[in-house]
Amino acid sequence: MAYSSNLTDAEWEIFEPLLQEILPTKKQTRPTNWPKRDIFNGILYQLKNGCNWQDLPKDFPPYSTVYWHYKQWRAA
Template sequence: MGKKCRTQAVERDLEWEIIEPLLPKKKQTRPPKWSKRQILDGILYQLKNGCNWCDLPKDLPPYSTVFWYYKQWREQGVIENLRDILHRRVREQVKKKGNGQPS
């Protein structure tokens, strides 16, 4: 694995540490077939690429599963909350680097 791939994997792990606690907890009756991270990867893929849900790549969970979670999380305000928190963190990082716009 090249240095770039390792760096991206570490960045993704750090992002996941921020995101995971923001996702709803579900009473587990049995182990899930797909992790929340895999579900979120599917949602983010669709939002980034604008593809139809049924055109998600085969290495992601089935589109029906991803779309079901997307609808649930959207209705619960989870998607909006994730967006707001991540935007806030990016703005804070930009300010720390001294690249922020004057208020």
């Protein structure tokens, strides 16, 4: 489902390479099951709407996954 907070394809094309540059390189213990775009859209949805992380719509990855990435990326 599309939300007004989601990045468009054109926005994601610009943002994805920047995200790769700013994220710290870490040893990945296991691959993620979710695309970074879905995770980032979940973060944008929460920030725009101010909802609790647990109240993210089911269209996004699990809230614990979105919140974990938010904490990691915020510290970058």
